Amino acid sequence: SDEKTPFITFVVGGPGSGKGTQCAKIVETFGFTHISAGELLRREISCNSEHGSMILDSIREGKIVPSEVTVKLIEKEMESSKNNKFLIDGFPRTEENRIAFERVIGAEPNFVLFFHCPEEEMVKRLLSRNEGRVDDNIDTIKKRLEVFTALHLPVIKYYSEKGKLYKINAVGTVDEIFEQVRPVFAVCEA
Ligand code: UP5
Numbered sequence: 271s272d273e274k275t276p277f278i279t280f281v282v283g284g285p286g287s288g289k290g291t292q293c294a295k296i297v298e299t300f301g302f303t304h305i306s307a308g309e310l311l312r313r314e315i316s317c318n319s320e321h322g323s324m325i326l327d328s329i330r331e332g333k334i335v336p337s338e339v340t341v342k343l344i345e346k347e348m349e350s351s352k353n354n355k356f357l358i359d360g361f362p363r364t365e366e367n368r369i370a371f372e373r374v375i376g377a378e379p380n381f382v383l384f385f386h387c388p389e390e391e392m393v394k395r396l397l398s399r400n401e402g403r404v405d406d407n408i409d410t411i412k413k414r415l416e417v418f419t420a421l422h423l424p425v426i427k428y429y430s431e432k433g434k435l436y437k438i439n440a441v442g443t444v445d446e447i448f449e450q451v452r453p454v455f456a457v458c459e460a
Pocket residue numbers: 283284285286287288289290291292307308309311328329330331332333334335336340359360361362363367395396398399405414440441442443444447
């Protein structure tokens with residue numbers, strides 16, 4: 271493939287659906303660079319950047335940070351990478367996110383992985399994660415689920431209609447789920 275044309279995969283799904291876990295396996299197996307939008311935002315909080323306190327307030331409330339902030343962080347990360355294969359995790363969360371990315375980056379994803387997981391399973395995983403995330407408490411988890419449910423469908427529908435959506439059943443062991451993910455990437459390697 272062309273060195274300059276980035277190969278972009280979006281990884282979407284509800285809170286705790288296993289996006290980060292599966293991205294780590296994709297990176298290991300297929301050599302992508304993992305860009306987690308949530309991690310980029312948490313990094314802004316911990317380095318006390320310009321938008322840090324606004325981002326912290328949004329994450330505590332499970333709200334979506336303004337697209338321009340998130341897209342700028344993603345853009346910087348893509349530009350500073352020597353790789354041209356990117357996994358963008360936890361983004362786009364809304365139609366507005368999607369449109370802002372296309373406008374700023376000037377590209378569409380090659381395909382989109384959607385991890386589909388029942389709410390009760392997501393809640394169970396998040397409550398037992400224990401990594402000290404400010405949003406892993408039951409009140410914020412409920413808000414994250416509400417925001418996801420209210421906003422994700424148009425994004426899914428858009429990519430589904432373009433034939434770019436791969437829906438993964440995100441229930442099962444990490445390895446079982448990866449066996450559904452692997453063929454999607456194996457095809458694009460061939
Ligand atoms: N786990 C994973 N797979 C498992 C399996 N198959 N069986 C059993 N357990 C499994 O997994 C969650 C937990 O489950 C872990 O403990 C894992 O070991 C276990 P993980 O892989 O971390 O799931 P993930 O989908 O990545 O969950 P995460 O909590 O990161 O998802 P969110 O989408 O909620 O979080 P994110 O970091 O993307 O965003 C956080 C907040 O940032 C958002 O709520 C929002 O406020 C803000 N944000 C924006 O505003 N804009 C953005 O573009 C992105 C984020």
